[in-house]
Amino acid sequence: MSERRFTIDHAADAAYFPIATSIGEGESVENLIVERPQGTLVLDFDGGGRLLGVEVLGAKALLTAETIRDAEVLA
Template sequence: MPERGFDVDRSPDSAYLPIATSIGAGETVVNMIIQPAHGTLVLDFHADGRLLGAEVLGAQALLTAETIADAEALT
């Protein structure tokens, strides 16, 4: 896992994994939504096609408990 980790928010059961080092306001112009059986993934892309980050909705169903615990320990 990258040292910067990712953000987990249990209240809406979501997680965000930044891929880019920094994401400026308005940089995300394209979102790709993927809906596996038990949640939703939203991939954020820059206008030039670079992947900026990924949001996981339904994180407890799509991520392991260990992954969530590791992410929470980094924040």
């Protein structure tokens, strides 16, 4: 099983967990937004309804410190 990389942008307090191996420009055509008291999850889907990735807005509140530490930091 290959390890999937996920990213975090500390300035934006946002993380992204890709599900698909690669996501092409314009491939995400539908977003399902899940509001939580601590932040928001955005699920990205392609035209066939397949889940491409999950964006976490409010990452500091929604993710564990360990998860944040393991993320690839975006500059």
